[in-house]
Amino acid sequence: MQLDVFNTLWKNYTLQNPSAQAVHDLFTQEGEQVINDHIAFRTFDDPRMNIAVLSKKFIKLGYVPKGEYKFEDKHLNAIHLEHPTIENAPRVFISELILSEFSEEFQKTVKRRLNSVGNAYYADPDLIYKGSVWGKPSYADYQFLRKESEYAAWLYIHGFRANHFTVSINALKRYNTIEKVNQFIKDKGYEMNTTGGEIKGTPEKFLQQSSTLAEMIEMEFEEGIYEVPACFYEFAIRYPDESGQLFSGFIAANANKIFDSTNFRTV
Template sequence: MNLTHFFEELWKQYTLKTPAAQKIKDLFEAEGNTVFNDHIAIRTFNDPRVHIDVLATPFITMGYEPKGEYYFEKKKLYAKHFEHKSNPDAPKIFISELILEEFSVELQNLVRTILDQVDDHTLQQKNLILKGRVWQIPSLENYNTLLAESEYAAWMYVNGFCSNHFTVDVNKLKTFDNLSQVNEFLKENGFNMNTSGGEIKGSSSLLLEQSSILADIVTVEFKETVKKITSCYYEFSYRYQNSEGVIFNGFIADSADKIFESTDMQLQEKQ
């Protein structure tokens, strides 16, 4: 599968879980814009079977290389971002992983037990990122156990391997000059913004501004019952030039920390 087809398949799966993203893309296009993707984000655990470098495999094969590293102390996450070696228009890839050893033994053992349900052949597939939840139907008891320590871990347990979000490249929108205009447009059309840390995370001085809508909510079948849980969300980024006139291509850890919270059910319940 080539790069274009791979991203088309990622988008197809993503919009099935995130219908708001397709609605927003259609709204932008109706305004006369062509929507470009700045980056996608992927979540995982730092278990050696599924850590960052495992999920990065298909992207490395398609010409990507690692560029930046990030650590999120509060959420106990480590992340890398990847850029395409020769195609500057190719979306960046941001992959984060939960640092299991920084959590309780109970959480560590539970995550390993979940992964142990999956045979090695499945986990070793190069397109694992397209496979979604590859373990058994989740139990609400396990979900709540994970949620007590990490919203990220609970989200992974329910959603599995997928693109956690796509990101609109606001710089390339023709009918919007900045991120504030985009946010107002989204609110006027009925979308709820992630306000954790402010609607806009980052600043011109940091060379990156980001915002996101709150994640879509889907009905998930658990072993014990059905429950509404967050799925994925759509992000929007505006990048600035540095002193040398070069567009900043990296990420800001403090901003990303707040963007992660777009999937937090507590934020949803406050709206």
Template sequence: MDKTKLLSKLWEQYAEITPSAKKIHDLLEGKGEEIKNDHIAIRTFNDKRVNIDVLEKLFLEVGYEGKGEYIFESKKLFAKHYEHSTDKNAPRIFISELELEKCSPKLQATVKEILDSCDAEAFNNPELVLSGAIWKTKSLAVYNSLLEESEYAAWMYVYGFRANHFTINANALKGFNSLEELNAFLENSGWKLNSSGGKIKGTPAQLLEQSSTLADMHSVNFDEGSLQIPSCYYEFALRYPMADGELYQGFIASSADKIFESTDVKLQNR
């Protein structure tokens, strides 16, 4: 699979359960904007069968290179970001993993049971990153058990391997002079933004500002019945030049920590 097809498939999967992203995309295009993608984020567990080392393979094969590494102490996450070696317009890839050894024995056992229930061959699928939830059951009881400790783990159980969010490159927008202006336009158009840590995470001094919508609510068919669960969200990133004049390419862990909460069901009713 080439880069273009991989990125297209990731978008198709994402848009299917995040209809707001397509609507915002079309809304901005309707204002004459050309939408460019800053980065795509993917979640996983640090189990050796599905960890970052496994999921990165497909991206490395299509020309991406590992760049920054990030630690999120409170959420027990580790992440890496990747940039394409030759195509500077290609979106960055951001892959995070839940550090299971830092979680409770109960959560560790639950995740092991989930992964053990899969056909072992599924982990060898070169397109695992596009496979969604490959486990055999989808129990509301298991979801709620994971949710008590880690919203990230609960989200993974429901949605599996797919893009968690896409990100509009705000630098490429012509009709907005700041992220504040873009946020105001989105809110005036009816979209709810993630206000955890403020609607804008990061500062010009940190060389990166980010904001995001709250995740869409998506109907999930559990064994016990259907329930609306937060799916994915749309992010917006504005980058600032470094001392050499080049735009900053990395991420700010403290900002990303709050962006992760866009899928948190507790934010939906704020």
């Protein structure tokens, strides 16, 4: 990786989610080269921290906005950015939660939290590394937000960080199909997200994806320590589109199911 930003994000991600490093290392032990297809961020559509704000860091590095996506049932907008010249620079997927589409009480709970710190926190160019800038979360609020949005609950406790990295299956030699990758991951004892089937997408749509279920971690809340889902690892294979070029965008129907990788669950 030639961009330091991804090294820092990877460090934070694997420190919190050692299973991602372990899976990465399983591939390198097999002699494979792990290239990141993309990484993803989540945020609120509040103008202090929306997609435009998080994109800035990448635009400064030469990234260009490419695709736009809508997830009506999850109340999300998203974009993806690509780097036009740096070889193997990961795509960057950024989504934002449309707060106005939720109940008054939900909006109040989120806004209270967002307003609990000064605007300087959000203006920091390093916001993308900051995680939750809002201090110790309330478990009651976390569970309340979940009733309307699993995404909001996750974002409330984890904040600004790469919520997943994605292994490019196109760059693997031996594990050159998504079926082989999934089998390898399951044989090593990791659980996959099975929402809508283990494999999201078809070669005819030019993109197939799968992901692990988010690692469960212990987190300190105002009420005590609870286990919560953190981040997941994704696997993606791209196919040439009508133009003969590898498809480079995202598929909303796939993404809609990938989001569920961080849903709350009890173990």
